[in-house]
Amino acid sequence: xxxxxxxxxxxxxxxxxxxxxxxxxxxxxxxxxxxxxxxxxxxxxxxxxxxxxxxxxxxxxxxxxxxxxxxxxxxxxxxxxxxxxxxxxxxxxxxxxxxxxxxxxxxxxxxxxxxxxxxxxxxxxxxxxxxxxxxxxxxxx
Amino acid sequence: xxxxxxxxxxxxxxxxxxxxxxxxxxxxxxxxxxxxxxxxxxxxxxxxxxxxxxxxxxxxxxxxxxxxxxxxxxxxxxxxxxxxxxxxxxxxxxxxxxxxxxxxxxxxxxxxxxxxxxxxxxxxxxxxxxxxxxxxxxxxxxxxxxxxxxxxxxxxxxxxxxxxxxxxxxxxxxxxxxxxxxxxxxxxxxxxxxxxxxxxxxxxxxxxxxxxxxxxxxxxxxxxxxxxxxxxxxxxxxxxxxxxxxxxxxxxxxxxxxxxxxxxxxxxxxxxxxxxxxxxxxxxxxxxxxxxxxxxxxxxxxxxxxxxxxxxxxxxxxxxxxxxxxxxxxxxxxxxxxxxxxxxxxxxxxxxxxxxxxxxxxxxxxxxxxxxxxxxxxxxxxxxxxxxxxxxxxxxxxxxxxxxxxxxxxxxxxxxxxxxxxxxxxxxxxxxxxxxxxxxxxxxxxxxxxxxxxxxxxxxxxxxxxxxxxxxxxxxxxxxxxxxxxxxxxxxxxxxxxxxxxxxxxxxxxxxxxxxxxxxxxxxxxxxxxxxxxxxxxxxxxxxxxxxxxxxxxxxxxxxxxxxxxxxxxxxxxxxxxxxxxxxxxxxxxxxxxxxxxxxxxxxxxxxxxxxxxxxxxxxxxxxxxxxxxxxxxxxxxxxxxxxxxxxxxxxxxxxxxxxxxxxxxxxxxxxxxxxxxxxxxxxxxxxxxxxxxxxxxxxxxxxxxxxxxxxxxxxxxxxxxxxxxxxxxxxxxxxxxxxxxxxxxxxxxxxxxxxxxxxxxxxxxxxxxxxxxxxxxxxxxxxxxxxxxxxxxxxxxxxxxxxx
Ligand code: SF4
Numbered sequence: 015x016x017x018x019x020x021x022x023x024x025x026x027x028x029x030x031x032x033x034x035x036x037x038x039x040x041x042x043x044x045x046x047x048x049x050x051x052x053x054x055x056x057x058x059x060x061x062x063x064x065x066x067x068x069x070x071x072x073x074x075x076x077x078x079x080x081x082x083x084x085x086x087x088x089x090x091x092x093x094x095x096x097x098x099x100x101x102x103x104x105x106x107x108x109x110x111x112x113x114x115x116x117x118x119x120x121x122x123x124x125x126x127x128x129x130x131x132x133x134x135x136x137x138x139x140x141x142x143x144x145x146x147x148x149x150x151x152x153x154x155x
Numbered sequence: 156x157x158x159x160x161x162x163x164x165x166x167x168x169x170x171x172x173x174x175x176x177x178x179x180x181x182x183x184x185x186x187x188x189x190x191x192x193x194x195x196x197x198x199x200x201x202x203x204x205x206x207x208x209x210x211x212x213x214x215x216x217x218x219x220x221x222x223x224x225x226x227x228x229x230x231x232x233x234x235x236x237x238x239x240x241x242x243x244x245x246x247x248x249x250x251x252x253x254x255x256x257x258x259x260x261x262x263x264x265x266x267x268x269x270x271x272x273x274x275x276x277x278x279x280x281x282x283x284x285x286x287x288x289x290x291x292x293x294x295x296x297x298x299x300x301x302x303x304x305x306x307x308x309x310x311x312x313x314x315x316x317x318x319x320x321x322x323x324x325x326x327x328x329x330x331x332x333x334x335x336x337x338x339x340x341x342x343x344x345x346x347x348x349x350x351x352x353x354x355x356x357x358x359x360x361x362x363x364x365x366x367x368x369x370x371x372x373x374x375x376x377x378x379x380x381x382x383x384x385x386x387x388x389x390x391x392x393x394x395x396x397x398x399x400x401x402x403x404x405x406x407x408x409x410x411x412x413x414x415x416x417x418x419x420x421x422x423x424x425x426x427x428x429x430x431x432x433x434x435x436x437x438x439x440x441x442x443x444x445x446x447x448x449x450x451x452x453x454x455x456x457x458x459x460x461x462x463x464x465x466x467x468x469x470x471x472x473x474x475x476x477x478x479x480x481x482x483x484x485x486x487x488x489x490x491x492x493x494x495x496x497x498x499x500x501x502x503x504x505x506x507x508x509x510x511x512x513x514x515x516x517x518x519x520x521x522x523x524x525x526x527x528x529x530x531x532x533x534x535x536x537x538x539x540x541x542x543x544x545x546x547x548x549x550x551x552x553x554x555x556x557x558x559x560x561x562x563x564x565x566x567x568x569x570x571x572x573x574x575x576x577x578x579x580x581x582x583x584x585x586x587x588x589x590x591x592x593x594x595x596x597x598x599x600x601x602x603x604x605x606x607x608x609x610x611x612x613x614x615x616x617x618x619x620x621x622x623x624x625x626x627x628x629x630x631x632x633x634x635x636x637x638x639x640x641x642x643x644x645x646x647x648x649x650x651x652x653x654x655x656x657x658x659x660x661x662x663x664x665x666x667x668x669x670x671x672x673x674x675x676x677x678x679x680x681x682x683x684x685x686x687x688x689x690x691x692x693x694x695x696x697x698x699x700x701x702x703x704x705x706x707x708x709x710x711x712x713x714x715x716x717x718x719x720x721x722x723x724x725x726x727x728x729x730x731x732x733x734x735x736x737x738x739x740x741x742x743x744x745x746x747x748x749x750x751x752x753x754x755x756x757x758x759x760x761x762x763x764x765x766x767x768x769x770x771x772x773x774x775x776x777x778x779x780x781x782x783x784x785x786x787x788x789x790x791x792x793x794x795x796x797x798x799x800x801x802x803x804x805x806x807x808x809x810x811x812x813x814x815x816x817x818x819x820x821x822x823x824x825x826x827x828x829x830x831x832x833x834x835x836x837x838x839x840x841x842x843x844x845x846x847x848x849x850x851x852x853x854x855x856x857x858x859x860x861x862x863x864x865x866x867x868x869x870x871x872x873x874x875x876x877x878x879x880x881x882x883x884x885x886x887x888x889x890x891x892x893x894x895x896x897x898x899x900x901x902x903x904x905x906x907x908x909x910x911x912x913x914x915x916x917x918x919x920x921x922x923x924x925x926x927x928x929x930x931x932x933x934x935x936x937x938x939x940x941x942x943x944x945x946x947x948x949x950x951x952x953x954x955x956x957x958x959x960x
Contacts (some may be wrong), residue, residue: 049860049864049865049929050274050668050929050930051930052930053875053930054875054895054906054907054908054930054931055874055875055877055908056875056877056892056893056908056909056910057873057874057875057877057910057913073248073249073251073252073868074228074229074230074251075198075199075229076198076199076229076231077229077248077249078245078248080868080872089414090414091414091415092394092395092402092414092415092416092417119241123240124232124234124240124241124242125234125235125237125240125241127234134392135391135392135395135396136240136242136388136389136391136392137242137388138388138391138392138395138415139380139384139387139388139391139414139415141411141854142244142245142380142384142385142387142388142854143242143243143244143245143248144245145245145854145855145872145873146872147868147871147872148871148872148873148874149871150870150871150874151867151870151871152256152864152865152866152867152870152871154256154257154258154865
């Protein structure tokens with residue numbers, strides 16, 4: 015599979031379709047519509063294996079951390095939750111390569127504040143809150 | 156590496172969570188490096204936290220929004236919310252940036268370029284007064300020259316309740332036009348028609364408490380894992396904690412909900428009708444029905460068949476209902492043998508029997524769950540009826556865990572569009588414009604002369620666009636919606652916008668494919684920039700306060716509707732007593748209230764709730780919703796109602812009645828079991844167009860992406876719409892991931908890149924493309940066929956061909 019940094023330049027065929035551009039003086043407002051880019055792409059994420067990746071910055075304090083590594087072969091099912099293998103205890107693969115340990119909030123029934131020995135089962139689907147990030151940036155940035 | 160990723164079984168999940176840390180510690184494997192151990196929200200200082208419903212899906216989670224000054228700095232799940240219990244999904248966690256992208260609209264804009272120009276169209280800035288003046292002139296000249304049928308408003312299931320209410324009052328009571336419809340027509344109309352035809356009252360009898368009480372969850376074409384994430388968290392929790400809890404995913408494509416399912420059942424598009432009838436047939440043939448329930452609480456009916464697909468302009472529908480006996484009903488069903496159902500659906504007899512076993516076992520509490528797969532269906536109303544049939548035949552309804560549950564797409568499709576009735580045929584509290592008594596009630600509450608509200612329904616959403624194309628609508632105002640990306644058969648309607656003599660007003664937050672065809676663009680204040688109210692899928696009404704100032708000159712839809720009303724000489728519709736509704740203290744005042752000089756939201760609320768009082772739609776006084784995490788109506792004596800129609804829980808059911816479907820007063824409070832046959836789709840694959848096209852959403856994006864595609868982390872989480880195909884089809888067409896294809900239907904074509912083996916895996920002969928991406932305008936290919944009863948478009952089925960480019 016091609017990795018995203020190889021694919022990207024190919025995809026950046028800009029058709030300059032902006033819904034735009036009244037810069038022509040007078041009352042006209044500069045008006046950009048830059049999420050319409052004329053670009054097509056696929057959704058590709060880090061191919062680094064868990065243990066090779068480093069943490070991505072959180073969006074804000076308290077935001078769920080993003081997934082910096084490939085999810086290939088790590089499918090969650092009703093019987094298997096592979097994420098726990100590293101994240102339960104914060105497994106370390108060496109300096110800068112430590113899995114984020116599942117924090118206390120995940121052992122807490124938040125409405126009552128009651129702590130339990132095990133992770134709250136309402137958290138079973140990690141991917142509802144934790145997602146990978148592609149290398150592509152928002153066109154507006 | 157592989158050893159590090161040893162599989163953890165479900166059985167071990169609990170054990171591991173408690174024991175494994177200790178075990179690993181014993182081996183010295185626990186890191187000393189603790190970044191990520193904490194939840195980090197305690198790092199924020201000086202933050203004011205206030206509750207607000209999430210801006211996105213119909214789940215209706217409550218978020219705590221952290222504000223410093225005029226900035227939102229953090230968002231967390233609201234632990235006091237019974238809906239989401241302190242969690243949010245990825246969209247919810249990134250709410251904090253939905254309002255602040257660089258190209259936010261901040262001033263009214265008036266088109267300079269000719270209408271024919273879309274990309275690169277020029278607009279000039281205007282003052283609000285100039286924009287409102289222009290809008291009012293256009294409304295007036297249309298009204299004078301062409302009458303009230305020539306104006307139209309298109310609203311939203313993302314409107315606040317008072318915005319929808321003000322819009323209904325302005326259009327129906329003020330401008331005397333029923334041409335008010337909304338994007339919820341594309342989303343929930345079949346659910347409404349299903350409820351009304353079966354129970355005579357809209358919205359679910361059950362509530363989210365059913366998730367913790369059900370034993371079996373049957374998904375009918377609903378990918379809850381992506382579309383209702385926090386409800387899926389609750390389903391999963393039940394699955395993992397209750398012995399024997401079962402999930403069945405009935406679907407046309409393999410998706411993330413299959414991950415937790417005990418069984419994934421792939422069926423051919425449209426054949427859900429045959430499957431539901433097949434299950435019902437097994438139940439009645441084998442006698443696994445609740446005879447007492449049937450004789451006391453149910454009547455059987457047949458209706459009109461061969462009802463068409465709404466493809467012709469101005470098509471109409473007239474039901475032909477007849478009451479029949481249970482035996483008649485059984486003989487109608489008899490066609491749906493195991494073999495016949497298999498032939499239509501591809502579902503084998505053993506699997507169909509397994510489904511019947513679940514519905515038919517009196518000890519299994521069943522929750523059926525559905526949204527767009529069933530609603531966006533040319534027989535959407537029928538499919539809703541057929542699911543109710545299974546619950547009514549077995550008496551599995553209106554009690555904890557036994558729940559046919561119609562999930563909702565938008566955050567206030569229920570609260571605003573359905574309960575207020577921002578549809579062309581509806582009035583608040585399930586009333587309709589075609590009923591003289593109902594019109595009189597509305598005219599009474601609105602202090603209008605008798606005969607003000609027109610008795611004929613206006614244009615429904617699709618017909619509204621067709622009427623623009625026919626030149627019948629001269630002014631079209633879209634608010635809080637993106638019709639020029641969202642409509643099926645989009646080419647026809649975009650072309651009409653550019654070529655016809657129609658003045659288009661678009662109120663939005665950011666430029667999008669609808670503002671691109673506008674004559675006037677109104678910059679809109681959103682979400683916590685205004686005071687708001689939403690109603691979610693479990694009848695929960697919840698409010699939020701204004702937390703920050705909107706940017707530039709943007710104004711809420713409520714303010715805009717009231718100001719346009721004033722310009723049109725209808726200010727009296729929105730004039731309330733400042734003494735009765737003084738401005739609130741110690742909170743930011745909304746633009747609508749500030750301009751009015753009184754508490755506009757509260758005044759509208761207190762008037763609106765008169766409609767439902769003592770009619771099964773009771774709502775609580777205004778303040779209560781700011782104090783609670785929402786309440787499920789009917790709220791009687793301050794108490795919410797969790798299960799309607801059941802004496803134990805619903806104050807509207809008299810003691811001794813047990814169950815009373817009081818929406819159907821005329822037949823003595825009985826629910827209606829309809830016989831509804833399988834009929835084929837409007838368009839099916841053939842030799843020229845050999846593939847099914849199915850469209851939908853993804854977890855990370857909301858609808859057409861106007862907001863979520865501007866949030867950096869959500870953009871990066873899922874930047875592009877791609878085409879998903881079955882690997883066999885891909886191999887046959889020599890396609891692999893990253894290849895560019897053209898998808899062509901009889902109506903239009905789009906180019907898109909292929910992604911094989913991505914999270915959605917269609918059945919053979921089907922291509923799936925989500926519709927959030929402006930660069931992949933998939934609705935140029937979709938078909939604007941709709942359910943003739945509900946008028947809801949089928950976005951899930953049309954025929955296309957694929958070419959490799
Ligand atoms: S998108 Fe839906 S599930 Fe996600 S946080 Fe918002 S309301 Fe909850």
